[in-house]
Amino acid sequence: MLIVSTKHVDVAAENIPTQQLLNVAGERVPDSELDHYVAKLTESDLADFLRDMVVLRRMDTEATALQRQGQLGLWAPLLGQEAAQIGSVRATRDTDFIFPSYREHGVAWARGVKAEDLLSVWRGAQASGWDPHEVNIACQQIVIGSQALHAAGYGMGIKFDGGDETAIAYFGDGATSQGDVNEAMVFAASYQAPVLFFCQNNQWAISEPVALQSRTQIADRAHGFGLKTWRVDGNDILAVYAATQAALAHCRNGLGPTFIEAVTYRMGSHTTADDPKRYRKDSELEKWRAKDPIDRLVKYLHVIGADVQSYEQRAQNAADELAAQLRAAITAMPDPTVEQMFDNVYAEAHEPSRRARDEYMNYLAGFEGDGR
Secondary structure: OOOOOOOOOOOOOOOOOEEOOEOOOOOEOOOOOOHHHHOOOOHHHHHHHHHHHHHHHHHHHHHHHHHHOOOOOOOOOOOOOHHHHHHHHOOOOOOOEEEOEOOOHHHHHHOOOOHHHHHHHHHOOOOOOOOHHHHOEOOOEOOOOHHHHHHHHHHHHHHHHOOOOOEEEEEEHHHHHOHHHHHHHHHHHHOOOOEEEEEEEOOEEOOEEHHHHOOOOHHHHHHHOOOEEEEEEOOOHHHHHHHHHHHHHHHHOOOOOEEEEEEOOOOOOOOOOOOHHHOOOHHHHHHHHOOOHHHHHHHHHHHOOOOHHHHHHHHHHHHHHHHHHHHHHHHOOOOOOOHHHHOOOOOOOOHHHHHHHHHHHHHHHOOOOOOO
């Protein structure tokens, strides 16, 4: 007779420290490891960080409104995760290849993807909004965690070719429970491939809290695969930028794959089809609102005596301009024709795809003239 114990067992964690360079008051916190990577950042660089986060938040707000108005089929908000995305992508080189999930809108935009091309997929106007090789970022992956394997394979190719680029896979805390992500870390570690696994731990895997799926810190999981690991305050753009620089340097030096757990929070819904009020408390939301990444950087700019008003105005102007252009482009975007559903499925002529298109067009033709 098999007896299964239901008693809770506490598992000792490695307790990888959560590194921080800016506290919630906007005060600089020294860190002997990360300080080096932000030492050369100028006030102008910080102002650019602010602009990027403000523009990204406005794009997210505009996209949510467009979905509510019937212009998009769905949208995955990123409110609260601006520092994790902008801080990390600004630390990469243009030659590094990025494999995002469905929420890395800021990463794609910062890499040069036009906002309207990004939203065209969520409108259903295109199957993929951009050519990945033009901006070295793959199209957004909807299947949870699959992009980690793509990144591992790409990183192995870099290793075999002797390049100094890196592959970066972005995913959320929920994806760390998927087999694909764990398999990707096994392959990357086995081949010592230059891959950075970047986890945005936003505390919720749809409606399930992170504590339900991981009895230890997520960073501990990666550490167990033999990856060099950092755990940072994901709402601190300086810490995210510095840790990403450190992780990429580790990869470029041939020391193997790396992992970053950026501890942040999804302030909005999982997608616009979700109601987060059904599974989380307002008090939790208020706690994280006090850690807002944009507010924190603004406070730091005040601390260093910067002309904050001019920087905020510049950021607001850029945000307004993007929002206006985005709305105009989306509302005027034509719907695709039925035939286009079969286009660009294969790189070359593909007879089964051609037959499928012809059969479907003949099927539709059968309804012509019957009043439907």
